[in-house]
Amino acid sequence: MELLDPTFDRSTGIGASESAIACGMSKYEQAAELYQTKIGEAVPKDETELMLFGKCIEAGGIRFWSELNETPVTYPLPTKRHPVHQFMFATPDAQIAPRRGLQFKSMDYSVAKAIDAHGLSEAVPWYVFQCQHEMSVYDWDEVLLVALVGRKLREWPIERNDRLINMMIEREAVFWDHVTRRVPPDIDFSKAGALKAVQALYPEVSNGSVVRLSDDSVAAWEAYEKLGKDATEIGKQREGYKAFVLNEIGENYGGLLPDGGRMVRRKLTQRKGYTVEPSEYIDVRAVKYDGSPVLSESYLDSDDSDSAVVFLSDIVDRIDSRLRAAGFILHEVSPAGSRYYVHGTEDLRFRVSDHEPNEKTAAWMARVDCRDIRTTDVLADVRAAGFGALTTFLQLPVSLS
Secondary structure (H helix, E strand, O other): OOEEOOOOOHHHOEOHHHHHHHOOOOOOOOHHHHHHHHOOOOOOOOOOHHHHHHHHHHHHHHHHHHHHHOOOOEOOOOEEEOOOOOOEEEOOOEEEEOOEEEEEEEEOHHHHHHHHHHOHHHHOHHHHHHHHHHHHHHOOOEEEEEEEEOOEEEEEEEEOOHHHHHHHHHHHHHHHHHHHHOOOOOOOOOOOOHHHHHHHHOOOOOOOOEEEOOHHHHHHHHHHHHHOOOOOHHHHHHHHHHHHHHHHHOOOOEEEOOOOOEEEEEEEEEEOOOOOOOEEEEEEEEEEOOOOOEOOOOOOOOOOOOOOOOOHHHHHHHHHHHHHHOOEEEEEEOOOOOEEEEEOOOOOEEEEEOOOOOHHHHHHHHHHOEEEEEHHHHHHHHHHHOHHHHHHHHHHHHHHO
């Protein structure tokens, strides 16, 4: 089993505290948000007062438990990787026997009451996943969950469950496959954290274009407006509706509602610094449609009319078909939706996207000689010259090869 330096790069795998997130069992964070962290594109999070408190009392709490129970502990422990599944690593809090660990928490009374009433698996499944992950990596039989509740220590033993561990390994492997392929996992809009996950995926407004919202997104926005502001479960449901709509809009400026007179707008806004530091955020609200270009439609030649509608996804599908026919293989799909193709023999690369590459992507494209196909340029050509322009444009990659 590989021992790791405590300063090692956490982006190289899934830690025990991240296990529930990767498996879709966290109350506080979704897999899509963790994915952004692992690929290095997440906005850094500030350490909360509660997080700082937990870190500061950990050593004292473990020592307190050790003296109360007259049991020696090994603390701190090194970070280790799983001997088989190298994407799994763990740094448990302490070890109290050859095959027994200790996990220390600072816990509210309400959480302890919920555990007493419903059990660990229902009240705090993320703690169970964390401990099972540690047992898998360290090859332990049990982890003792010790919590400081008020001024008293409470403890709950968690036994190794190989059936659960095998399920976790499968789910974590699926998540890690998303990371290695740089394809974001789906967002669960029925759970808390959906809005944060979408905001992490699309932190910027990359262009001034508008997409035409689907029927599902229109229904979600209508439900969002009807529910109104609420901090209860209804409020969480409302956030899910909002997240669903924003996920479809992506990094675009907005989404057009069906009446054509309103749009859901994403606007980068400056937050003034009164009691906190000034910052930027994306303001989302329904406003009067301002005439911004709609990415989801353009005009094509047709037999019975001078115009017809084509969707952006159709443009991408046609580009994809032409590139595949020319021997290109889809190599990667980025979190922002960019698609990268590579030619097997001559290593020619193409990027297909509806927006300009950011600085990091542009540097990568220059390094590997990757050429850009902008779907918005294709749409402009189609608007100007009809369907024939699209056909001609899609032949370009073939001639370049």
